[in-house]
Amino acid sequence: MASVRQVQVTFDCAEPERVARFWCEVLGYVVPSPPEGFAAWDDYERTLPPERRGAGFACMDPTGAGPRLYFQRVPEGKVAKNRVHLDVRVGTGLVGEERVAALEAECARLVALGATRLYLLRADEYNESCLVMQDVEGNEFCVD
Numbered sequence: 001m002a003s004v005r006q007v008q009v010t011f012d013c014a015e016p017e018r019v020a021r022f023w024c025e026v027l028g029y030v031v032p033s034p035p036e037g038f039a040a041w042d043d044y045e046r047t048l049p050p051e052r053r054g055a056g057f058a059c060m061d062p063t064g065a066g067p068r069l070y071f072q073r074v075p076e077g078k079v080a081k082n083r084v085h086l087d088v089r090v091g092t093g094l095v096g097e098e099r100v101a102a103l104e105a106e107c108a109r110l111v112a113l114g115a116t117r118l119y120l121l122r123a124d125e126y127n128e129s130c131l132v133m134q135d136v137e138g139n140e141f142c143v144d
Contacts, residue, residue, distance in 0.1 A: 006067070008067055009067050009084075010071075011069065011072070012074040012078075013071050013072070013074070014073065014074075014077065016071035017057040018137075019137050020058060020069065023059055023071075023086075025113050026088060027059075027066070027088070029059040029060055029066070031060075032059075032060055032068075058070045085139065085140050088143045090102050091128065091129070091130075091144055095123070100129050103143050106143050107131050107133065113136075114135075115134060115135055116138075117131065118133055118134060118140070128144070131144070
């Protein structure tokens with residue numbers, strides 16, 4: 001049995017480049033280099049049939065440690081809560097108000113990038129506090 005070496009997380013969305021660039025800013029990811037023979041992604045896109053232009057966009061961890069994220073255009077809009085979401089981990093090891101302060105600071109940074117704050121889930125006997133947010137197309141994610 002072959003072992004998996006890498007994981008890619010794929011998102012359905014309306015505007016792949018816009019959503020990918022949002023997540024680049026959130027995670028410190030970068031846009032991969034264009035295919036060989038092209039100086040820029042725009043140059044490559046111009047070679048595609050009109051219906052394929054802007055249909056997908058990716059971003060990746062510059063260290064190679066994190067998963068590649070791929071965003072693909074789909075015709076339908078988001079109609080329900082996502083079944084899979086990303087957690088932006090900024091409060092690891094923090095508890096109580098110190099954790100909430102770290103979550104709030106990251107929330108403010110992400111709102112400035114275009115995210116929407118939904119609500120704070122306060123710690124209970126099982127889980128620490130986390131913030132539920134939405135990206136630029138309304139996909140839920142957590143800051144925890």
